[in-house]
Amino acid sequence: MTRTDPLDVPRPDAQLHFGVFFQGVNHWTIWSDPASGSQIDPANFRRVAQTAERGLFDAFFLGEGLRLREVDGQIHDLDVAGRPDAITQLAALAAVTDRIGLVSTSNTTFNEPADLARRLSGLDLLSEGRAGWNVVTTDNAWTGANFRRGGYLDHADRYRRAEEFLTVARAIWDGWENGAVSGSPGAPAWAAPGAVRQVRHKGPQFDVDLAPTLPRSVQGHPVIFQAGDSGDGRDFAARNADVIFSAHGSDFDDALAFADDLRYRLRAVGRPDDDLRILPGTEIIIGATEEEALEKKHWIRLQQVTPATALGIAGLLWGLDLSDRDADGPLPKEDPVVAENDGSFGARRITDPRKVVAEWREKAETHRWSLRETVIALGPQRGHVGTPAGLADKFAHFVRHGAVDGFNVTPYLIPDGLDDIVDLLVPALQERGVYRTEYTGTTLREHLGLREPLTHRSTTDRRQAG
Amino acid sequence: MSGPALRLAVELDGDGAHPAAWRRAAHSPDHLLTPRRVARVAAAAENAGFTLLTLEDGALPPGATPDVVGRIGAVERAAFLASSTSVIGIAPVVPVTYAEPFHISSQLASLDHISIGRAGWAVSEEARPEAARAWDRPRVDGAAARVRESRDGVEVVRALWDSWEDDAVIRSVATSRYLDRDRLHYVDFTGDTYAVKGPAIVPRSPQGQLVVLGRPDLVPAEQLDVALVEGRDVAAVTAAAAAAGTPRTFAEVEVALDTVAATADERVADLERHTPWTDRGRLRHIGSAAGLAALLGELRGVVDGVRLHPLVLDEDLPELSRLVLPHLFERRHAVRPLPGASLRTHLGLERPANRYAAGAAFEALEETR
Ligand SMILES: Cc1cc2nc3c(=O)[nH]c(=O)nc-3n(C[C@H](O)[C@H](O)[C@H](O)COP(=O)(O)O)c2cc1C
Numbered sequence: 001m002t003r004t005d006p007l008d009v010p011r012p013d014a015q016l017h018f019g020v021f022f023q024g025v026n027h028w029t030i031w032s033d034p035a036s037g038s039q040i041d042p043a044n045f046r047r048v049a050q051t052a053e054r055g056l057f058d059a060f061f062l063g064e065g066l067r068l069r070e071v072d073g074q075i076h077d078l079d080v081a082g083r084p085d086a087i088t089q090l091a092a093l094a095a096v097t098d099r100i101g102l103v104s105t106s107n108t109t110f111n112e113p114a115d116l117a118r119r120l121s122g123l124d125l126l127s128e129g130r131a132g133w134n135v136v137t138t139d140n141a142w143t144g145a146n147f148r149r150g151g152y153l154d155h156a157d158r159y160r161r162a163e164e165f166l167t168v169a170r171a172i173w174d175g176w177e178n179g180a181v182s183g184s185p186g187a188p189a190w191a192a193p194g195a196v197r198q199v200r201h202k203g204p205q206f207d208v209d210l211a212p213t214l215p216r217s218v219q220g221h222p223v224i225f226q227a228g229d230s231g232d233g234r235d236f237a238a239r240n241a242d243v244i245f246s247a248h249g250s251d252f253d254d255a256l257a258f259a260d261d262l263r264y265r266l267r268a269v270g271r272p273d274d275d276l277r278i279l280p281g282t283e284i285i286i287g288a289t290e291e292e293a294l295e296k297k298h299w300i301r302l303q304q305v306t307p308a309t310a311l312g313i314a315g316l317l318w319g320l321d322l323s324d325r326d327a328d329g330p331l332p333k334e335d336p337v338v339a340e341n342d343g344s345f346g347a348r349r350i351t352d353p354r355k356v357v358a359e360w361r362e363k364a365e366t367h368r369w370s371l372r373e374t375v376i377a378l379g380p381q382r383g384h385v386g387t388p389a390g391l392a393d394k395f396a397h398f399v400r401h402g403a404v405d406g407f408n409v410t411p412y413l414i415p416d417g418l419d420d421i422v423d424l425l426v427p428a429l430q431e432r433g434v435y436r437t438e439y440t441g442t443t444l445r446e447h448l449g450l451r452e453p454l455t456h457r458s459t460t461d462r463r464q465a466g
Numbered sequence: 467m468s469g470p471a472l473r474l475a476v477e478l479d480g481d482g483a484h485p486a487a488w489r490r491a492a493h494s495p496d497h498l499l500t501p502r503r504v505a506r507v508a509a510a511a512e513n514a515g516f517t518l519l520t521l522e523d524g525a526l527p528p529g530a531t532p533d534v535v536g537r538i539g540a541v542e543r544a545a546f547l548a549s550s551t552s553v554i555g556i557a558p559v560v561p562v563t564y565a566e567p568f569h570i571s572s573q574l575a576s577l578d579h580i581s582i583g584r585a586g587w588a589v590s591e592e593a594r595p596e597a598a599r600a601w602d603r604p605r606v607d608g609a610a611a612r613v614r615e616s617r618d619g620v621e622v623v624r625a626l627w628d629s630w631e632d633d634a635v636i637r638s639v640a641t642s643r644y645l646d647r648d649r650l651h652y653v654d655f656t657g658d659t660y661a662v663k664g665p666a667i668v669p670r671s672p673q674g675q676l677v678v679l680g681r682p683d684l685v686p687a688e689q690l691d692v693a694l695v696e697g698r699d700v701a702a703v704t705a706a707a708a709a710a711g712t713p714r715t716f717a718e719v720e721v722a723l724d725t726v727a728a729t730a731d732e733r734v735a736d737l738e739r740h741t742p743w744t745d746r747g748r749l750r751h752i753g754s755a756a757g758l759a760a761l762l763g764e765l766r767g768v769v770d771g772v773r774l775h776p777l778v779l780d781e782d783l784p785e786l787s788r789l790v791l792p793h794l795f796e797r798r799h800a801v802r803p804l805p806g807a808s809l810r811t812h813l814g815l816e817r818p819a820n821r822y823a824a825g826a827a828f829e830a831l832e833e834t835r
Contacts (some may be wrong), residue, residue, distance in 0.1 A: 024667075031644050042579055077643045077646070077647045080644055081645055082634075082645075082668065084576035085572040087542065092549040094546055095501070110566070111566075112603070114525060118525075123542055125500070145661070146664065148603075150660075150661070176536075184495070185488065189532030189533075190536075191536070207602055208600060208601075210525070210526075211535065213527050213536050213537050215499065307642065
């Protein structure tokens with residue numbers, strides 16, 4: 001796919017957007033290598049954010065997890081864990097970056113709208129319009145043990161609360177008229193009379209009455225991200241989000257099907273079908289040649305999937321504690337147990353573990369794989385592997401065919417894991433005309449080519465109509 | 467008066483301590499909530515030689531019309547300032563009446579990481595009933611109930627700061643373990659109105675425990691590192707400081723100084739035409755720089771430090787920086803902070819041992835017997 005025959009593709013001018021996801025808790029970030037740095041040292045957050053900015057990325061993301069993960073009642077000790085509060089960390093990064101968007105994953109179950117809306121507005125003002133909010137709902141009651149309310153809310157109610165939460169947050173963000181604050185110390189009042197409206201909301205989830213304390217930023221509202229794959233999650237995104245994170249970014253057909261599904265859902269709620277950016281999370285492994293890239297991938301997988309991690313992943317599939325088995329030996333002889341979902345991290349929604357185990361056994365036998373090799377080959381998969389030129393061609397194909405709008409890159413090494421993407425892949429993408437060569441705006445909303453915030457659009461429309 | 471040199475703190479919220487301060491600010495009102503303005507004032511305080519800056523906050527607007535009704539959250543401002551300053555300590559005001567202690571703990575521990583050990587927490591409360599409506603929580607009514615919430619909140623936050631031992635991240639390649647789970651601890655707090663499990667999500671921060679400041683009538687003394695004491699005259703401050711029972715005491719001092727353009731009295735009178743400067747029972751110096759230096763000299767030996775509340779930041783900070791602080795530093799009545807040291811170090815406070823680690827060591831000792 002090159003630029004010579006642009007008319008063959010549905011989106012010949014489409015540009016790829018990159019975000020970087022500094023992961024907090026996961027086993028994909030390699031911690032065992034001497035080059036792997038601290039997961040809490042502020043210098044590493046700065047380094048990654050500044051590298052991404054050098055690479056003209058749209059955004060820097062932080063995830064959220066409000067309880068340390070446990071498996072069988074014990075704190076999970078194999079993976080990277082321990083992270084800063086996202087908005088606090090991003091506010092610090094606002095001072096040492098100029099253009100890159102700063103996106104906080106913040107859940108709507110264990111926060112209150114006035115507080116979270118205000119914190120996000122503060123980030124938006126301090127970064128001059130670069131804030132984003134990845135709205136998540138937290139899918140376990142077990143996190144609730146750290147909060148005043150205790151564990152609560154089932155799956156359906158979580159999205160109901162999320163939607164009303166967002167409604168209240170938007171009302172708070174819209175509480176001040178543009179230009180509410182006077183431009184002169186000689187004015188009769190600091191804020192023009194009537195320019196700050198009291199927000200009163202009474203609904204099934206929230207009953208609030210408050211005077212918002214902040215003006216809108218230059219981008220209007222923080223950009224809304226959604227990360228969730230269920231039908232409820234996708235519908236929520238279609239109604240509310242500017243960007244969706246997905247797990248559908250490795251296989252082209254799968255990515256396209258997901259994108260088509262979302263475009264359908266967007267049209268169904270009366271939004272233009274180009275109103276939402278789709279940025280699947282991905283890992284990108286680059287080598288000078290295909291062979292080198294594959295070798296690198298092999299090395300990376302061995303670091304990520306240690307024998308203990310392999311036994312942990314297999315244990316989730318089998319529903320058994322396999323921690324005392326030999327990961328370099330054969331697959332367990334036992335049949336898998338179909339476990340109850342207790343809501344803790346250890347519970348995975350594997351619908352038919354028997355079927356999966358049968359497949360694993362068959363493949364392992366054919367290839368003479370150990371348990372660990374089987375987990376690496378057949379367990380959770382992710383990402384793209386190749387040369388800068390090969391990856392650039394592939395990504396150009398993805399984006400020009402509307403399968404994705406870009407990727408949210410998860411570096412496997414902190415703090416240097418983004419360097420070869422910025423130094424090698426970005427120039428290759430630029431050569432193909434699918435990546436910006438400079439920032440053309442200053443806000444996250446502008447980077448992503450988004451329209452005005454949803455609530456503000458209707459005001460504008462009303463004004464035009466009137 | 468003699469005694470150890472004072473530590474100097476300054477409150478930097480809004481345009482100054484007077485509600486109408488915005489009318490005399492050196493910038494237009496709509497610049498108050500911009501990053502440049504936030505950074506500029508903090509840089510001025512850092513360059514002047516203050517040891518600590520504090521940032522007032524709460525869920526409600528900072529004042530009523532016609533005065534300033536906008537404010538960026540103190541934690542967000544503090545984090546932003548932590549990476550745009552390098553020496554000064556930074557303590558956001560965070561009320562704990564309705565907020566989640568788990569979130570406060572994470573936010574403040576993160577601030578300590580970001581500032582590499584320069585963070586503090588000024589504990590306050592949401593006394594106005596409207597705050598409950600903003601938070602959508604049952605009203606915490608009455609002083610006693612608010613003190614209970616503060617006590618429980620500070621207890622949870624401090625316990626969470628200890629819930630990771632300093633060396634809980636072990637990165638043991640030999641055993642494939644990133645964490646040593648024996649060095650992580652559930653806090654298992656159960657208070658009057660809620661329970662918190664723990665551990666924290668943030669590893670233990672550089673200072674171990676941030677410096678906790680607060681009013682001794684609102685927070686139990688044993689939970690405070692620094693009591694913020696009030697009193698209209700030196701005798702009242704002396705009595706309050708003596709009664710505080712905290713490792714350190716700071717006197718609250720409201721300040722309006724003479725400038726080249728106008729005397730302090732004229733400046734106050736100008737603002738009083740618009741809005742009254744509420745008397746909160748604090749020391750108040752309205753007058754010359756020399757007079758303020760003399761007052762602060764008197765406080766040496768009475769308190770460990772002072773927190774200044776300048777009438778108008780844009781007018782009083784330059785005078786403090788030009789005339790008052792150099793005078794105090796020269797006579798060693800006050801000290802400047804040193805680059806690279808933690809806020810605890812600046813206040814002469816030790817880095818506390820981890821409560822759980824101490825217990826673990828004790829248990830290990832028992833086992834070997
Ligand atoms: C790429 C991606 C990143 C996510 N990051 C987080 C996160 O940081 N914190 C969190 O609580 N949930 C996170 N989630 C989980 C979702 O918010 C959501 O709770 C979960 O997918 C279940 O929702 P669903 O049933 O709609 O799929 C993430 C999901 C995806 C796909």
